[in-house]
Amino acid sequence: MVLHVEKPMTKLSIGYVTGDSDANPMLKSHAYLAVNDGFVAAYVTFTTSNHAIRGYVGLTDDPAGAGNLIQTNSPGDTGNAPAGIFFAVAKGEYFEITVTTTVTPTIRWKSLGLTLQRPVDQD
Numbered sequence: 001m002v003l004h005v006e007k008p009m010t011k012l013s014i015g016y017v018t019g020d021s022d023a024n025p026m027l028k029s030h031a032y033l034a035v036n037d038g039f040v041a042a043y044v045t046f047t048t049s050n051h052a053i054r055g056y057v058g059l060t061d062d063p064a065g066a067g068n069l070i071q072t073n074s075p076g077d078t079g080n081a082p083a084g085i086f087f088a089v090a091k092g093e094y095f096e097i098t099v100t101t102t103v104t105p106t107i108r109w110k111s112l113g114l115t116l117q118r119p120v121d122q123d
Helices: none
Strands: 038-046 053-058 068-073 081-089 094-099 106-111
Touching: 038 053, 038 094, 053 081, 068 081, 081 094
Parallel strands: none
Antiparallel strands: 038 081, 038 106, 053 068, 053 094
């Protein structure tokens, strides 16, 4: 058996980044525009109970208000508990991460394609 490859495989951009197109850290309650397809991974450790981390995607620069809730995670009634979310975002869509407390989440972006395209902060 002979395997023939018509086109060589190309690599995707490597790694997740925590910065936007201006190299600023991505922040909760900020809308970001995806300039190409990619994934968002966000996580937080809650220090008090009954809080949640939420991810939104929409077609306007207000995804938490006018978009769709894509994923939520709440560890329930235990303090010092981690919670994370992971979801896809298409090119041209906006995404936003919210947290129901004052803790700061880590937000990471994984761009699909040959080059890294960081999301653009809309706030």
